[in-house]
Amino acid sequence: MTEQFNINQFNCSISGKGQTLIWAHGSTGCIQSEDAIGLYAWHRFPKKLQLIRYDAVGHGLSSAGKCVEDYLWPELANDMISVATHCKATSELILGGQSMGSATSLYAALKHPGMVKGLILMNPPNAWHSRAAQVDEYHKMAKAARIFGGKGLAKISAKHWDKLLPNWLINGHEHSVLGMLDGLKQMTSQTLDQLFRAAALNDLPNKQLLSGLTMPTLILAWHGDKTHPVETAIELHQTLPNSTLHIADSVDEVNEWPELISEFCFRL
Template sequence: MTEQFNINQFNCSISGKGSTLVWAHGLCGCMQSEDAIGLYAWHRFPKKLQLIRYDAIGHGLSAQGDSVDDYLWPNLAKDMLRVAAHYRAPTPLILGGQSMGSATSLYAALAQPELVKGLVLMTPPIGWQARAAQVDYYHKIAKAARILGGKGLAQMNAKHLTKMLPSWLVNAHKHSVLGMLDGLKSMKRQTLHQLFTAAAHNDLPSKQQLATINVPTLILAWEGDDAHPVASAKTLHKALPHSTLHVASKMDHVDEWPELISEFCLALQS
C-alpha cells in the first residue's frame, strides 16, 4: 500500500538557493517560536545555501496528526525527507534540528543514508537509560495536557522557565524567552496528549545504529538543561564517527551557534 503525503499539511518556509539545510524545530515548538526567542538568526543564514524550515505535524500552522504514531521520531523523519523531496531540494542534504528536530534528523539519516551528507544536532534530547526513567513523567504530562490544553501548559511552563532552559540563557533573554511558548499556546488537547504519549515511546537510536551514520555531524549542547543533558550530546559525539561537539556554558557561546551552523553547511557545499 502506497503511503500518501500531502504537502498542504505542512507550513513551510524556503529561502536561498544551492546546497540545502532542512531544519526541524523542537517538541511543542514551531518556526514562529524559534523566531521569537531569537537564538537562531536565520535571517543571517547564507543566501548561497537553501534553507527549508517547516512546522512538524501537529505543531505551529501544520495540520494535526491522526494518531500517536504520527509523532514517533522515525515517522517524523519520513515527513522531513518528504518535505525536502517535494521541493526538489538537491541531494545529498544537510539535515538538522533542535531537540526533537535533531532526533528526527538522526532517524532520517538512518532511513535514507544516501540522501544525507551532514547533520546539525542542536541540544539533543535525553536518551537511552536516562530517558527510560522519564517515561512516567511523559505519561503524566500527556494526561495533564488533555485537561489543560496548550494555553494551560504554556501558563504553567511560563512560571518554570528554568526547568526548560538553562538559567543563564533565561536571564540573558528575559525579553524574548517567553516567545518559545508561542507554539505551545495554540496546540490542541488531543495533539498534546498524542505527542507526549509518543514521547514516552521515543528514544534516540542505539549506539550500534549511530555508528553507521558516516557523515560530518555538528553537535551543539548547553549546560544546565535536564531535558537536553550534555551527557546525551557526549554519547552521540562518541558514537557518531565524524562528529564535532560544542558545549555552551554561557550566552556568548550560544551567540556563536548561528555562525557555526553556517560555516558547517558552507564547508559541505558541493
Template structure:
C-alpha cells in the same frame, strides 16, 4: 505512518538559493516560537544556500494527526524525507534540528543515508536509560495536556521557565524567552495528549546504529538542562564517526552557534 504525506498540510518556509539545509524544530515549538526566542538568527543564514524550515506535524500551522504513531521519531523522519524529496528532489542536503528535530534528523540519516550530506544536532533530547526513567512522567503530562490544552500548559511552563533553559540564557534573553511558548498556546488537547504519549515511547537510535552514520556532524549543546542532558550530546559525539561537539557555557558561546551552523553547512557542501 497513519497519515499519507501531503505537502499541502505542511507549513514551510524556503529562503536562499543553492545547496540546502533542512531545519526541524523541537517538541512544542514551531517556526514562530523559534523566531520569538531569537537565538537562532536565521536571517544571518547565507543567501547563497537554501534554508528550508517547517512546522512539524501537529505544531504551528501544520495539520495535526489524531494518532500518536505520527509523532514517533522514525515517522517524523519519514515525513522529513518526503518533504526533502518534494523540495529538493534527489539533491543531498544537510539535516539539522533541535531536540525532537535532532532526533528525527538522526532517524532520517539512518533510513536514507544516500540523501544526507551532513547533520547539525542541537540540544539532543534525553535518551536511553535516562529516557526510560521518564516514561511515567510523559504519560502524566499527556493526561494533564488532555485537561489543560495548550494555553494551560503554557501558563504552567511560564512559571517554571527556569527549568527549561540555562540560567545565563534566561538572564540574557528574559525579554524574549517566553516567546518560546508561543507555539504551545494554540495547540489542541488531543494533539498534545498524542504528542506526549509518543514521547513516552520515543528514544534515540541504539548507539551501535549511530556508528553507521558516517557523515560530518556538528553537535551543539549546553549544560544545566534536564530535558537535553549534556551527557547525551557527549555520547552522540563518541558514537557518530565524524562528529564534533561544541558546548555553550555562556551567551558569548551561544552567539557563535548561527555562525558555526552556517560555516559547517558551507564546508560540507563544498567538500567533494
C-alpha cells in the same frame, strides 16, 4: 526573500539558493516560535545557502496527526524526507534540528544515508537510560495536556522556566525566551496528549546503528538543561565517527551557534 507555502499537511518556508539545509524544530515549537526566541538568527542565514524549514505534524500551521504513532520520531523522519522530496531537494542534503528535530534528522539519515551530506544536532534530547527514567513524566504531561490544553500548559511553563532552560540562558535572554511558548499556546489538548504519549515511546536509535553514520555531524549542546542533558550530546559525539561537539556555558557561546551552523554548511 523567504517564501512560505504548504506541502500537503505541512507549513513550510524556503529561502536562499545553494547547499540545502532542512531544519526541524523541537517539540511544541514551530517556525513562529523559533523566530520569536531569536536564538537561531535565521534572518542572518547566508543567502548563498538554501534553508528549508517546516512545522512538524500537529505543530504551528501544519495539520494535526491522527494518532500517537504520527508523532513517533521514525514517522517524523518520513515527514522530513517528504518535505525534501516535494522541494526537489533529494541529494546531498544537510539535515538538522533542535531536540525533537535532531532526533528526526538522525532517523532520516539512517533511512536515507545516500541523500544526507551532513547532520546538525542541536540540544539532543534525553535518550537511552536517561530517557527511560523520564517515561512517567511524559505520561504526567499527557494528563496535564488533557486538562489544561496548550494555553494552560504555557501559563504553567512560564512560571517554571528553570525546568525548561538553563538559568544563565534565561537571564541573558529574558525578553525573548517567552517566544518559546508561542508554539505551545496554539496546540490542542488532543494533539499534546498524543505528542506526550509518543514522547514516552520515543528514543534515539541504538548506538550500533548510529555508529554507521559517517557523514560530518555538528553537535551543539549546553549545560544546565535536564530535558537536553549534555551527557546525551557527549555520547552521540563518542558514537558518531565524524562528529564535532560544542558545549555552551554562557549566552555569548550560544550566540555563536548561528555562525557555527552557517560555517558547517559552507564547508560541506
